[in-house]
Amino acid sequence: MSRNASASSRRSVSASVVLRDVLAGGPVARSTIARRTGLSPSAVTGHITELAAFGLVRELDEATRTHRVGRPHVPVDIDTAQHVVAGIHVAVPHTTVALLDLRGRVLLAERLPHHAREPLAVLERAADRLLAMLEAHAPERSPVGLGVATGGWVDQASGVIVEHPVLGWRDVAARDLLAGRTGLAVEVDGHSRALIHAERLFGVTRESVLQLFVGNVVDAAFATAGTVQHGPRSAAGAVAHLPVEGSAEPCSCGRAGCLQATVSEHTLARRALAGGILDQPSFPALLALAEQGSPAAVALFRERARVIGRAAVPLVDLLNPDALIVVEPGISRVPGCLAALRAELAARSWVCDDPEHSVLPTSFPRTVLASAAGAVLLTEFYQDPLRLLTRRLRRTS
Numbered sequence: 001m002s003r004n005a006s007a008s009s010r011r012s013v014s015a016s017v018v019l020r021d022v023l024a025g026g027p028v029a030r031s032t033i034a035r036r037t038g039l040s041p042s043a044v045t046g047h048i049t050e051l052a053a054f055g056l057v058r059e060l061d062e063a064t065r066t067h068r069v070g071r072p073h074v075p076v077d078i079d080t081a082q083h084v085v086a087g088i089h090v091a092v093p094h095t096t097v098a099l100l101d102l103r104g105r106v107l108l109a110e111r112l113p114h115h116a117r118e119p120l121a122v123l124e125r126a127a128d129r130l131l132a133m134l135e136a137h138a139p140e141r142s143p144v145g146l147g148v149a150t151g152g153w154v155d156q157a158s159g160v161i162v163e164h165p166v167l168g169w170r171d172v173a174a175r176d177l178l179a180g181r182t183g184l185a186v187e188v189d190g191h192s193r194a195l196i197h198a199e200r201l202f203g204v205t206r207e208s209v210l211q212l213f214v215g216n217v218v219d220a221a222f223a224t225a226g227t228v229q230h231g232p233r234s235a236a237g238a239v240a241h242l243p244v245e246g247s248a249e250p251c252s253c254g255r256a257g258c259l260q261a262t263v264s265e266h267t268l269a270r271r272a273l274a275g276g277i278l279d280q281p282s283f284p285a286l287l288a289l290a291e292q293g294s295p296a297a298v299a300l301f302r303e304r305a306r307v308i309g310r311a312a313v314p315l316v317d318l319l320n321p322d323a324l325i326v327v328e329p330g331i332s333r334v335p336g337c338l339a340a341l342r343a344e345l346a347a348r349s350w351v352c353d354d355p356e357h358s359v360l361p362t363s364f365p366r367t368v369l370a371s372a373a374g375a376v377l378l379t380e381f382y383q384d385p386l387r388l389l390t391r392r393l394r395r396t397s
């Protein structure tokens with residue numbers, strides 16, 4: 001790297017430090033940013049001016065905008081009105097297509113049910129819907145890029161969905177396909193890792209976090225000191241086939257009693273049908289019943305929470321995280337489920353002595369899939385915002 005390139009790269013890195021400080025503490029005065037980041041006041045002012053020129057931050061006091069930039073006590077905040085982040089999350093029954101702002105707030109989300117599950121058909125339909133949404137709902141905003149999240153095994157570095165066994169997908173080059181279709185900068189990652197990033201940026205900030213995602217797919221992610229564990233080919237977090245004591249649920253892997261087979265949405269809906277709680281095997285209908293307080297539906301979700309808690313114990317004991325976050329709608333929305341989960345950890349874990357403080361629901365209970373997708377891109381963005389934006393400008397010029 002040449003001396004100039006190296007200096008420019010250092011400047012870009014400290015600009016991202018300033019932007020992340022505004023994200024965490026905004027609205028915040030420049031003098032406070034300087035104190036918290038250790039950068040000089042003039043360096044902070046320089047970065048704020050540059051970030052404002054890109055439409056990433058703004059001064060809050062409209063009346064003073066005509067004066068020179070750089071007064072240390074005028075608060076600055078993330079400018080959420082200039083840009084938009086696109087997201088695509090691929091679940092088993094549907095794909096979610098979403099638009100988010102730079103604070104990770106979901107502006108708009110739509111679900112596209114899967115009529116066909118072929119990867120090309122699913123991804124192209126999502127891309128086309130996304131482009132239509134951008135044109136109809138955010139024509140005045142500049143798109144930063146597209147984040148793509150899904151369950152199963154995703155290789156972030158190559159942008160490939162290596163294996164999604166429930167959908168039957170293998171080696172799907174999602175990043176290249178979607179970049180070609182949309183013209184946007186595209187990042188792809190597993191939804192559990194994406195949601196850990198989302199927590200770090202917009203939700204729970206702890207030194208180390210273990211996260212379990214329980215839907216039709218069950219997987220996990222672990223982060224410590226701001227780094228999410230990927231391992232070779234990003235295969236970390238494959239907990240779908242952990243054995244569950246006392247479960248005889250047949251699994252697609254050929255064994256019985258695996259965690260995913262025992263607690264998946266599909267299994268829960270089927271059990272509700274068999275138990276006469278529902279007349280169709282619909283997970284959303286079961287969740288709605290539980291939220292309305294139907295005792296039989298609530299009992300199914302509490303049992304699910306207990307099974308998740310028991311499965312989490314060895315993982316928590318191994319990793320001893322500051323927080324265990326469980327992404328599961330019953331734990332976020334059905335009375336008694338979070339307490340049931342915490343009780344399992346309290347009773348069985350050797351290291352978890354304060355579950356009220358360390359065992360938590362997701363910070364994004366109503367937007368979890370859209371939030372995951374957006375976070376894939378936003379994580380890259382907050383690492384080095386100017387690199388992402390200038391890459392985009394070079395492409396479009």
Ligand SMILES: [Zn+2]
Nearest residue numbers: 241251253258
């Ligand atoms: Zn299995």
